[in-house]
Amino acid sequence: MNHTYVKRIKLWSPVVIIASVIFFFSSQPYEKQDLKPGILSKVDLSLVEKTADSVSFEYATSEISISRLGVQQFVEFFIRKGAHFFIFALLGLFFYRALLHEGVNVRKAIIYSLLFLAFYATSDEIHQHFTGNRTPLVQDVILDFVGGAFGVFIRSLKK
Structure with a gap:
């Protein structure tokens, strides 16, 4: 097999795998991803309840607080949003890295990466619109x- 071909597969495989994982989870209704009956039911959340009891803010026109959601759903909100941030950070990092190794200059690699991330994030939410019990959110x-931009930034620090 051609060495260049193998190198390209190694470069782009993480991008394809991460994008596929995002697509897979976007295809699942909320009930299949609900953390409350599993992980969160086995964790003592009393410390969160005591320390974050006064935390309240709006996200997508909904109040996020323990008093409104309960402690399990409150914690689940942060886990879910952290997962959004983290998986897209990985996607941005690996997409940018692949472009650089393909010989794209840094400035263009950043622009292409950010455009790709904007497109993929938007298409992910559109995909969720067609999935049961999922709500697409701007x-x-x-x-x-x-x-994703954070992932690009982190990778751009490497010389």
């Missing part, structure tokens, strides 16, 4: 994009 597009 705020999630922004969160995903910022996570």
